[in-house]
Amino acid sequence: MAQRFHKMHGLGNDFVIIDARHGGAPMEAARARAIADRRTGVGCDQLIVLEPSDVADVRMRIWNADGTEVESCGNATRCVVLLEGRGLTIETLGGVLTGRLDGDGASIDMGHPRFGWEDIPLAYAMDTAAMPVGWEDLQAPFAVNVGNPHVVFFVEDADAVDLARLGPQIETDPLFPERVNVNVASREGGALRLRVWERGAGLTQACGTGACATAVAAIRKGLVQSPVEVRLPGGALTIDWAPDRPIHMSGPAVHVFSGELVE
Numbered sequence: 001m002a003q004r005f006h007k008m009h010g011l012g013n014d015f016v017i018i019d020a021r022h023g024g025a026p027m028e029a030a031r032a033r034a035i036a037d038r039r040t041g042v043g044c045d046q047l048i049v050l051e052p053s054d055v056a057d058v059r060m061r062i063w064n065a066d067g068t069e070v071e072s073c074g075n076a077t078r079c080v081v082l083l084e085g086r087g088l089t090i091e092t093l094g095g096v097l098t099g100r101l102d103g104d105g106a107s108i109d110m111g112h113p114r115f116g117w118e119d120i121p122l123a124y125a126m127d128t129a130a131m132p133v134g135w136e137d138l139q140a141p142f143a144v145n146v147g148n149p150h151v152v153f154f155v156e157d158a159d160a161v162d163l164a165r166l167g168p169q170i171e172t173d174p175l176f177p178e179r180v181n182v183n184v185a186s187r188e189g190g191a192l193r194l195r196v197w198e199r200g201a202g203l204t205q206a207c208g209t210g211a212c213a214t215a216v217a218a219i220r221k222g223l224v225q226s227p228v229e230v231r232l233p234g235g236a237l238t239i240d241w242a243p244d245r246p247i248h249m250s251g252p253a254v255h256v257f258s259g260e261l262v263e
């Protein structure tokens with residue numbers, strides 16, 4: 001059976017979204033990798049499959065381009081809200097998220113961040129607000145789980161970091177038993193500049209959960225005030241958070257085209 005898909009993106013972080021609520025071939029790692037391949041497949045950073053949910057309006061499953069299934073994806077969540085054309089609750093492995101249409105995209109309640117070393121998870125106990133570890137000039141990151149695991153390095157100039165070389169080293173360090181998303185950020189006035197090496201996808205134009213993790217870390221460290229604009233290579237997101245509230249993310253989403261998979 002031919003499977004219909006939608007190509008969408010949030011700030012250039014791009015997705016193939018398959019609506020499997022009425023059936024379709026099961027997704028597994030090799031199939032996800034084949035669809036995500038930019039030379040021989042449709043091509044995307046993440047593959048998203050929508051399924052029926054018992055606890056929310058829809059279940060969103062997320063595979064990175066390397067075929068690993070993961071817990072959360074901020075940019076894809078906005079795309080799913082745009083695709084559905086209405087406010088909705090979305091079940092993910094990282095928790096149930098709530099989204100609503102907002103301007104040319106969506107606003108999402110991304111849930112509460114977790115800061116315990118077991119929550120990230122890390123291989124052993126340490127201070128997650130200033131981890132006593134480093135990789136060359138990248139030192140003492142802030143670790144936080146916003147549905148998925150992130151480390152955030154605050155540096156003078158995020159654009160000057162060789163993230164293509166250091167990102168994969170940090171992502172796969174044994175300190176992170178489930179690997180990790182790597183964020184490098186610098187302050188730009190009251191805003192944040194951010195680049196992300198994504199676990200399982202590499203350098204992307206934008207990462208919604210990375211923006212959430214970085215904003216939470218910067219607010220907690222007293223570097224910026226909420227709400228904060230997070231400027232990524234693909235554009236900007238607004239993140240609002242306070243310790244007693246869930247993270248709130250808003251930003252654009254774009255439907256590019258629809259088609260049928262030939263497999």
Ligand SMILES: N[C@@H](CCC[C@H](N)C(=O)O)C(=O)O
Pocket residue numbers: 013045046064070071072073074075076148149181198199200201204206207208209210
């Ligand atoms: N691009 C996403 C995050 C996708 C998952 C991530 N690479 C992981 O492995 O946790 C976003 O917009 O949040």
